[in-house]
Amino acid sequence: xxxxxxxxxxxxxxxxxxxxxxxxxxxxxxxxxxxxxxxxxxxxxxxxxxxxxxxxxxxxxxxxxxxxxxxxxxxxxxxxxxxxxxxxxxxxxxxxxxxxxxxxxxxxxxxxxxxxxxxxxxxxxxxxxxxxxxxxxxxxxxxxxxxxxxxxxxxxxxxxxxxxxxxxxxxxxxxxxxxxxxxxxxxxxxxxxxxxxxxxxxxxxxxxxxxxxxxxxxxxxxxxxxxxxxxxxxxxxxxxxxxxxxxxxxxxxxxxxxxxxxxxxxxxxxxxxxxxxxxxxxxxxxxxxxxxxxxxxxxxxxxxxxxxxxxxxxxxxxxxxxxxxxxxxxxxxxxxxxxxxxxxxxxxxxxxxxxxxxxxxxxxxxxxxxxxxxxxxxxxxxxxxxxxxxxxxxxxxxxxxxxxxxxxxxxxxxxxxxxxxxxxxxxxxxxxxxxxxxxxxxxxxxxxxxxxxxxxxxxxxxxxxxxxxxxxxxxxxxxxxxxxxxxxxxxxxxxxxxxxxxxxxxxxxxxxxxxxxxxxxxxxxxxxxxxxxxxxxxxxxxxxxxxxxxxxxxxxxxxxxxxxxxxxxxxxxxxxxxxxxxxxxxxxxxxxxxxxxxxxxxxx
Numbered sequence: 001x002x003x004x005x006x007x008x009x010x011x012x013x014x015x016x017x018x019x020x021x022x023x024x025x026x027x028x029x030x031x032x033x034x035x036x037x038x039x040x041x042x043x044x045x046x047x048x049x050x051x052x053x054x055x056x057x058x059x060x061x062x063x064x065x066x067x068x069x070x071x072x073x074x075x076x077x078x079x080x081x082x083x084x085x086x087x088x089x090x091x092x093x094x095x096x097x098x099x100x101x102x103x104x105x106x107x108x109x110x111x112x113x114x115x116x117x118x119x120x121x122x123x124x125x126x127x128x129x130x131x132x133x134x135x136x137x138x139x140x141x142x143x144x145x146x147x148x149x150x151x152x153x154x155x156x157x158x159x160x161x162x163x164x165x166x167x168x169x170x171x172x173x174x175x176x177x178x179x180x181x182x183x184x185x186x187x188x189x190x191x192x193x194x195x196x197x198x199x200x201x202x203x204x205x206x207x208x209x210x211x212x213x214x215x216x217x218x219x220x221x222x223x224x225x226x227x228x229x230x231x232x233x234x235x236x237x238x239x240x241x242x243x244x245x246x247x248x249x250x251x252x253x254x255x256x257x258x259x260x261x262x263x264x265x266x267x268x269x270x271x272x273x274x275x276x277x278x279x280x281x282x283x284x285x286x287x288x289x290x291x292x293x294x295x296x297x298x299x300x301x302x303x304x305x306x307x308x309x310x311x312x313x314x315x316x317x318x319x320x321x322x323x324x325x326x327x328x329x330x331x332x333x334x335x336x337x338x339x340x341x342x343x344x345x346x347x348x349x350x351x352x353x354x355x356x357x358x359x360x361x362x363x364x365x366x367x368x369x370x371x372x373x374x375x376x377x378x379x380x381x382x383x384x385x386x387x388x389x390x391x392x393x394x395x396x397x398x399x400x401x402x403x404x405x406x407x408x409x410x411x412x413x414x415x416x417x418x419x420x421x422x423x424x425x426x427x428x429x430x431x432x433x434x435x436x437x438x439x440x441x442x443x444x445x446x447x448x449x450x451x452x453x454x455x456x457x458x459x460x461x462x463x464x465x466x467x468x469x470x471x472x473x474x475x476x477x478x479x480x481x482x483x484x485x486x487x488x489x490x491x492x493x494x495x496x497x498x499x500x501x502x503x504x505x506x507x508x509x510x511x512x513x514x515x516x517x518x519x520x521x522x523x524x525x526x527x528x529x530x531x532x533x534x535x536x537x538x539x540x541x542x543x544x545x546x547x548x549x550x551x552x553x554x555x556x557x558x559x560x561x562x563x564x565x566x567x568x569x570x571x572x573x574x575x576x577x578x579x580x581x582x583x584x585x586x587x588x589x590x591x592x593x594x595x596x597x598x599x600x601x602x603x604x
Contacts, residue, residue, distance in 0.1 A: 001042070002050040002162050003079070007071070008086035009098055010057030013114040015039075017086055017145040018054040019442070021154070038070065046159035048166075052084075056353070061101055070353070075105070081165040082108040084158070089113040089126055089142065092203055097195045099135075108165040109138040110158055116142035123205070130202035146436055214432050218316070227320045234313075235401065238304050240394030246297035247385065247393075253296055254532055257289040279467055284460060286524040290382075290534060295448065297381055298374055302444040305342065310435040314339055328409055329416025334364040338408055341371025345563045349570055360421035362576060365567055367408035369559035369584060372401055375516035380551050382520055386535040387547045396548075400555055407556050407587065462511045462518035466525045469507060485526070499553060499592035500546040509553070515560045545604050549596040556588035 008014045022041035039054040058068045085102055087095040092113070099111065113119075113126060128140040139157045143150045221227055265285060269277050308314065317339070318332035325331050333355060340348035348368045352361045372380075380400055384393050469485035476482040481490060489506045496506050508522035527537045542550075558564070558581055568577040 002048055002081040002165060004050050004052050004162075005075070005078075005080045005083045006052055006054045006086065007083055007098075007102060008057060009059055009088070009095060012057070012086045012088040012095070013145040014054060014057065014086045017112065017114065017143075018052065020145060020148055020151065022052060038074065045155060045162065048159065048162045050081075050162065053080075058098070060098065080107060082110070082161050084110045084112065086112045086114050086145070089116050089119040090124065092119070092124065092126060093199055096131075096198055097191065099131075100191060100194055100198070103135055108161045108168065109135060110154075110161045111135065111138055111140040112145075112154065113140065113142045114145050117144045117147065125204040127202045127204075131198065134198050134202070148438075214312075217432055221313070222316055222320065224320075227316070231313075231317050231320065232402075234308070236394060236398045238301075238308065239397045239401070241304065242297060242301050243384075243390065243393040243397070246300045246381075247390065249296035249300070250293055250381075250385070251532075254289075254293040257293060258532070261285060261289070275471075278471070279464065282467065282525060282528050284464065286521075286529065286534075288460070288521065290520045290524040298378060299444055299448050301377065302343070302374075302448060303440055306440045306444055307435060309339075310440075312432045324409075325412075328412035329363055329419065329421060330360065330367070330412050334360070334367065334412075337364055337368055338371050338405070341368045341373055343374055345369050345371055345373050345559060346566045349563065349566045352570065355421075357421040359419040362571060362573075363412055363415060363419040363421065365571060365576075366415060366419075366580060366583075367411050369563055369567075369580065370404050370407040370411065370556060372404045372555060373516070375560070376555060379516065379519050379554055382535070383538070383547045383551055386539045387542065387544050400551060403552060403591075404555060407591070411583070411587070462514060462521055466507060466511060466522045470504065470526055495589075498597070499589060500549040500596040501553065501592075502546075505550060509557070512554065513558055513560065515562070516554070519554065543604075545596060545599045549592045549599075552595055553588045553592040556584055556591060558585045558588075 006014055006018055018039065018041070022043050038056075040051055042049065042051050044050075053074075055071045055074060056068070058071045060068075061072060083102065083105065085099055087099060089095075102109070111131065113128065116126075119126065126142070128142060132138055132140045139161065141150060141154060141157060143154060221230060261281065265281060269280060272280070314336060318336040320332075321335040322332035325335055337348045337351050340351055345368055348371065349365055352364045352368075355361045355364060380397060384396050388396050466485070469488070470483050472484055473482075481487075485504055485507045488510075489503055492506050493502065496502065501509070504526040505523070508519045508526065511522050512519040523538070524534055527534055529537050538547075564577060564581060567580050568574070571577065
């Protein structure tokens, strides 16, 4: 089997190409450093079976960041039969330096000039043949990975490269040649001269790039005074849109799930013993159905977020935030990772590998778990729908996102002395792009499927355990203070009563540490209800102050087990992992205490 490495700078569309060619599901986004791990797929190509490995983006060799070191170590230790290099043709002047370094591998190569549609709009003309001549005949193709252009031609040229690799196998050793990639001060000038010559011979620029839409939008969206208010206004409108469009869909799904229980499952399971019926219906089904009813809103949220992310807007938000983040010991990339955490904290934590210094990585990893991830989102959607008016819903959710940022920034400010860093920010600002429908749907499906896989993995186990806690020991009323759950709640009440969290809600928070997806499933089991019935039950037992305090605590307290495990794996430091267990829990209690007691003192 041939082994082929996929290489290129960040934000060149490597992962988009990888997904389209292989049918795999690498994460695609419009900011630098999105790929931080080794992704591979085995595919047939002509007469060949190959393993294509999507490596993290790299600016230079050997590089200083964690992801650059991943590429460097891979090339030094793993023999490859060929390489595919993806370049951003609209930024070709910044891309050829890396290409000429990779030429030193002396390995069969296919070069893809991606985003050729953009370079043509900018009036940039690239002579592919002259670039090929400079690479000793390696094929060079102009493509648009996003739109899927030229894939039959790519596959044909790819097969020829593999034929050549098979014929020349044994004439080179890529691992030995990898040492030649790294440049030193002596030959850096030579490489720069070669790059300038190739640009002069093979690339034609217009005298002045046209004043395109990117420039016009940046005059407004990158304005130092208007930029950030416009960004947060955009996010607020996104949240309000999610509620306005998603609420009817959620009600429809809840109605269907209620009907399935009443007309299908209850009659079908009526022959079972009462206790087993209770476990399957009140435990497993109600828990899963409660989470499932929020899937339409989560789908809608990620559809809209995909448009914002892949448009290039978030890279600009990172740039605008860089000055503030610098005062907190961070930089714009930390803000990007914080935004990545909206989907899931785990890949955002892995994304910190693009940072070169230990202090910046550790401080960024401390703030990411405060991101309002998809699992927390469905909890907040439930409470907001149950206890707040529709016209207030978007504002309440927006306030929780603001609280998320506040917690992250305050944490960075308090701990920046412990984890110092002076690493400068290097961030590409891509042109604004309108993602294709295929990209939007694929990205939304990946996020939602990731959420559902995690939910199905944890919820069933969680709700069964909670059902046991709320129904045992035998002979006591289910859900009463005499059950194991009631006894645990009574023991923890002195800690949680001052922040307005009472009774069995404490149990749901306990299981939320395993996975935040379990919280709503736990509540469905605890209250022996789901869907609209659960919303009405909660609304009758809590007021808005208690609900908001509960949401604040859920937002800020210790992240889930998967997040903690990732922090430990990335940091490889037990003390730092312990800090990320204790600090969020303490901070969450303090913030919820201040809010709850202040609200009660004001008469709410």
